[in-house]
Amino acid sequence: MNGEVRDLAVDTRTTLLDALREHLQLTGSKKGCDHGQCGACTVMVDGRRIYSCLTLAVMHEGDEVTTIEGLGQPGNLHPMQAAFVKHDGYQCGYCTPGQICASVAMLEEIKAGMPSHATADLTAAPRLTPEEIRERMSGNICRCGAYSNIVDAITEVAGRQA
Amino acid sequence: MKFDTPATTNPIDQLKVVGKPVDRIDGPLKTTGMAPYAYERHDVAPDQAYGHVLGAGIGKGRIAAMDTAVAKAAPGVLAVLTTLDMPRLEKGQMNTAFLFGGADIQHYHQAIAVVVAETFEQARDAAAMIQVRYVREPGRFDLAAEAPNAKLTSADSGEGSGAAHEERIGDFEAAFAQAPVTLDATYTTPDESHAMMEPHATIAAWEGDRLTVWTSNQMVAWGRRDLAKTLGIPAEKVRLDSPFVGGGFGGKLFLRADAVLAALGARTAGRPVKLALARPLMANNTTHRPATIQRIRIGAGRDGRITAIAHESLSGDLPDGQPETAVSQTKLLYAGANRLTAMRLAVLDLPEGNAMRAPGEAPGLMTLEVAMDEMAERLEMDPVEFRILNDTQEDPEHPGRRFSQRQLVRCLREGAERFGWNRRAAKPGGHREGRWLVGMGVAAGFRNNLVMASGARVRLDGGGGVTVETDMTDIGTGSYTIIAQTAAEMMGVPLEKVAVRLGDSSFPVSAGSGGQWGGNSSTAGVYAACMKLREAVAQRLGVNSAEASFVDGEVRAGNRVAPLGQAAGVDGLVAEDRIEYGDLAKRYQQSTFAGHFVEVGVDAATGETRVRRMLAVCAAGRILNPKSARSQVIGAMTMGVGAALMEELAVDKRHGFFVNHDLAGYEVPVHADIPHQDVVFLDEVDPISSPMKAKGVGELGICGVGAAVANAIHNATGVRVRDYPITLDKLLDRLPEVA
Numbered sequence: 019m020n021g022e023v024r025d026l027a028v029d030t031r032t033t034l035l036d037a038l039r040e041h042l043q044l045t046g047s048k049k050g051c052d053h054g055q056c057g058a059c060t061v062m063v064d065g066r067r068i069y070s071c072l073t074l075a076v077m078h079e080g081d082e083v084t085t086i087e088g089l090g091q092p093g094n095l096h097p098m099q100a101a102f103v104k105h106d107g108y109q110c111g112y113c114t115p116g117q118i119c120a121s122v123a124m125l126e127e128i129k130a131g132m133p134s135h136a137t138a139d140l141t142a143a144p145r146l147t148p149e150e151i152r153e154r155m156s157g158n159i160c161r162c163g164a165y166s167n168i169v170d171a172i173t174e175v176a177g178r179q180a
Numbered sequence: 181m182k183f184d185t186p187a188t189t190n191p192i193d194q195l196k197v198v199g200k201p202v203d204r205i206d207g208p209l210k211t212t213g214m215a216p217y218a219y220e221r222h223d224v225a226p227d228q229a230y231g232h233v234l235g236a237g238i239g240k241g242r243i244a245a246m247d248t249a250v251a252k253a254a255p256g257v258l259a260v261l262t263t264l265d266m267p268r269l270e271k272g273q274m275n276t277a278f279l280f281g282g283a284d285i286q287h288y289h290q291a292i293a294v295v296v297a298e299t300f301e302q303a304r305d306a307a308a309m310i311q312v313r314y315v316r317e318p319g320r321f322d323l324a325a326e327a328p329n330a331k332l333t334s335a336d337s338g339e340g341s342g343a344a345h346e347e348r349i350g351d352f353e354a355a356f357a358q359a360p361v362t363l364d365a366t367y368t369t370p371d372e373s374h375a376m377m378e379p380h381a382t383i384a385a386w387e388g389d390r391l392t393v394w395t396s397n398q399m400v401a402w403g404r405r406d407l408a409k410t411l412g413i414p415a416e417k418v419r420l421d422s423p424f425v426g427g428g429f430g431g432k433l434f435l436r437a438d439a440v441l442a443a444l445g446a447r448t449a450g451r452p453v454k455l456a457l458a459r460p461l462m463a464n465n466t467t468h469r470p471a472t473i474q475r476i477r478i479g480a481g482r483d484g485r486i487t488a489i490a491h492e493s494l495s496g497d498l499p500d501g502q503p504e505t506a507v508s509q510t511k512l513l514y515a516g517a518n519r520l521t522a523m524r525l526a527v528l529d530l531p532e533g534n535a536m537r538a539p540g541e542a543p544g545l546m547t548l549e550v551a552m553d554e555m556a557e558r559l560e561m562d563p564v565e566f567r568i569l570n571d572t573q574e575d576p577e578h579p580g581r582r583f584s585q586r587q588l589v590r591c592l593r594e595g596a597e598r599f600g601w602n603r604r605a606a607k608p609g610g611h612r613e614g615r616w617l618v619g620m621g622v623a624a625g626f627r628n629n630l631v632m633a634s635g636a637r638v639r640l641d642g643g644g645g646v647t648v649e650t651d652m653t654d655i656g657t658g659s660y661t662i663i664a665q666t667a668a669e670m671m672g673v674p675l676e677k678v679a680v681r682l683g684d685s686s687f688p689v690s691a692g693s694g695g696q697w698g699g700n701s702s703t704a705g706v707y708a709a710c711m712k713l714r715e716a717v718a719q720r721l722g723v724n725s726a727e728a729s730f731v732d733g734e735v736r737a738g739n740r741v742a743p744l745g746q747a748a749g750v751d752g753l754v755a756e757d758r759i760e761y762g763d764l765a766k767r768y769q770q771s772t773f774a775g776h777f778v779e780v781g782v783d784a785a786t787g788e789t790r791v792r793r794m795l796a797v798c799a800a801g802r803i804l805n806p807k808s809a810r811s812q813v814i815g816a817m818t819m820g821v822g823a824a825l826m827e828e829l830a831v832d833k834r835h836g837f838f839v840n841h842d843l844a845g846y847e848v849p850v851h852a853d854i855p856h857q858d859v860v861f862l863d864e865v866d867p868i869s870s871p872m873k874a875k876g877v878g879e880l881g882i883c884g885v886g887a888a889v890a891n892a893i894h895n896a897t898g899v900r901v902r903d904y905p906i907t908l909d910k911l912l913d914r915l916p917e918v919a
Contacts, residue, residue, distance in 0.1 A: 056459075086211075099208075103207035106807050108211065109812075168851070
């Protein structure tokens with residue numbers, strides 16, 4: 019868990035999300051719908067993004083989980099967190115940790131050559147266009163409607179990485 | 181401080197901190213997941229148990245019996261409290277539907293039980309074990325069918341939108357009959373859901389007869405008052421804390437079942453209780469924007485001048501509810517000597533209709549601004565020019581009553597210029613790019629500016645730091661930041677020297693967050709408190725406050741220079757005040773204006789609409805922080821796209837409920853639906869509104885967007901859809917032949 023080994027005894031019904039929020043008190047991962055419909059609970063498991071409300075905690079024994087708390091902290095922000103602040107890529111803040119975790123993992127997916135619905139040529143390396151970013155981020159709802167700014171934040175970080 | 185004459189030059193005009201696009205001061209907390217939302221306060225009360233709310237499975241009727249034996253015996257269960265265990269609780273002042281108590285069911289998913297258990301999973305599962313025997317009664321679930329029973333009803337949304345049941349100026353019928361060019365069209369807008377990301381959630385803890393709730397609420401003082409009223413306890417015994425709100429949009433203006441049932445559950449279980457409404461409960465258990473059926477008639481001369489305009493709206497609500505004030509903007513937006521507005525309200529047994537972002541104007545402009553587009557087409561005029569021709573510089577119902585500022589024409593002109601409006605094909609269906617039919621649309625945006633009394637307390641410490649306390653909320657609007665900017669400007673300190681504490685009912689009562697009044701009003705309250713603090717500082721330092729300037733952490737007066745913190749002494753210096761308003765709002769019409777421009781592509785084969793470009797040009801007084809204000813506007817534009825293209829609570833007219841009551845069934849815009857958005861704020865200061873000379877923008881951004889999208893679709897395809905949302909099925913059989 020964010021680089022530390024954590025021992026937990028949980029109900030078999032406990033989702034990964036509730037294990038984080040209620041048992042480990044890592045409340046950065048948000049519960050917006052609890053049904054895999056909004057993306058606010060997005061975390062990374064072994065480097066891949068996942069809706070933590072749609073998976074049970076007991077399925078992740080031995081896995082490496084990275085949450086928003088593991089990416090950076092106030093005073094020590096991850097570049098994506100800093101870009102969200104700079105571009106005002108959030109408003110109420112409730113979808114924000116999920117958006118940031120999803121963005122970080124999504125850029126890795128593009129780097130790894132994974133295509134999306136917006137990829138015209140499935141055999142070529144996907145390009146980092148706004149259309150690709152929007153398509154790949156569409157599992158994370160922001161009801162405040164910060165999308166335009168979120169894409170700007172991600173584009174800046176992606177540009178810096180490239 | 182009483183604000184009853186227009187503002188003159190004041191310390192805010194320095195604009196060293198105010199008016200700058202600074203990053204949000206709560207940004208690092210929000211982006212690292214450290215901002216504590218209601219359900220996440222592990223620190224505030226020990227030994228929290230979990231609550232789960234059960235909603236009624238019928239739309240109308242009563243409960244004959246509830247069997248809780250199995251649920252009570254389930255593992256970990258601490259308490260089961262049902263609606264049959266107590267008489268119907270009194271309603272809060274702001275509530276239409278009852279929140280709990282008694283056997284009668286007013287609407288689907290009305291709360292009927294709360295289960296408290298050691299864990300979330302135990303509470304949820306035990307709630308499913310409660311057996312309920314209902315007696316269903318016939319209900320009124322179909323707005324159109326209830327139209328004949330609807331009554332003319334006046335209303336004020338309380339959010340800057342309102343109208344008399346029927347208002348007549350001149351002789352509408354005669355003028356309309358004589359007009360050479362006319363339109364008589366009926367439009368519908370559906371029920372919509374706020375669908376904020378954070379569900380309604382509360383942790384409740386009792387200490388003796390004192391109750392504290394950590395909750396998610398836009399209006400702290402209303403919530404505290406109505407929670408006390410509902411529970412039948414004195415308001416002094418209730419503390420409500422809401423420092424971070426994960427979205428509201430009007431859905432968290434009022435006390436809801438989460439706070440009531442957390443409090444009752446905690447009392448029954450004898451432990452602090454935390455609970456959140458499950459997402460699938462929210463659409464039917466809470467409030468929504470009501471559907472409307474609107475008829476608009478416009479008559480104009482061949483020169484394009486409107487001579488007759490009528491806007492009538494029908495909506496429904498539970499008994500004692502209110503109509504959606506969809507005709508409100510039509511009273512003020514365009515000139516025309518002969519006018520009629522009317523609102524009719526039908527009694528429905530659907531869940532409670534209430535305020536959602538720009539109640540009244542949002543659905544009202546979705547229809548009025550399409551009607552204006554239709555008229556422009558009949559007149560063979562450019563829709564921008566048609567609007568400009570019919571601009572008015574005075575309140576059309578009260579000639580001689582001026583707007584404090586009205587730059588609608590500039591919004592439209594500048595928007596047209598920036599958007600490349602001259603490239604729009606005048607003839608619908610005239611622009612094709614491959615499979616895409618491309619079109620542009622325009623709409624005027626209009627929303628009144630409300631001013632609300634607002635209080636704050638400011639504290640100066642020996643190090644020159646300033647702390648602001650007010651029960652104002654930040655629902656994503658940027659309150660923390662603009663309040664800090666205001667205090668920094670007033671006290672002459674850098675932003676980093678200001679701390680802002682919000683949302684606690686033990687702080688001075690503020691305007692709260694609603695009706696786009698929050699930004700201007702709450703900072704005006706902070707201004708008032710800071711003026712008092714400046715006075716106290718000057719007195720401590722023995723200088724004349726009128727001569728003192730507060731700059732760079734120092735107080736300067738004549739030859740004297742003292743560090744600001746020196747005035748605080750060891751105990752600090754505290755000042756509290758509130759802004760109150762005289763009759764300027766009566767003497768002048770205070771409104772905000774926008775020009776919304778949208779370009780869409782409609783798939784020539786499938787009818788799928790994609791928004792390609794969006795621009796809003798806004799005139800809304802001084803912009804306190806262009807970065808967060810822009811965010812307010814793009815967010816509202818996004819919600820406007822949702823309203824135009826996808827958002828609709830589907831009504832089951834047999835059983836009486838909203839069927840698509842989660843985020844899979846109720847579609848809202850996602851990343852892929854929204855292009856880059858441009859926002860321009862015109863230079864404007866409005867000394868009539870407040871010492872801040874600012875107005876609201878948070879709702880202006882949605883007002884008109886839906887119509888601009890609809891008009892763009894018409895321009896792209898030639899198809900006019902008067903029934904929102906404009907989904908592809910409504911276009912498909914009317915699209916031009918695919919070549």
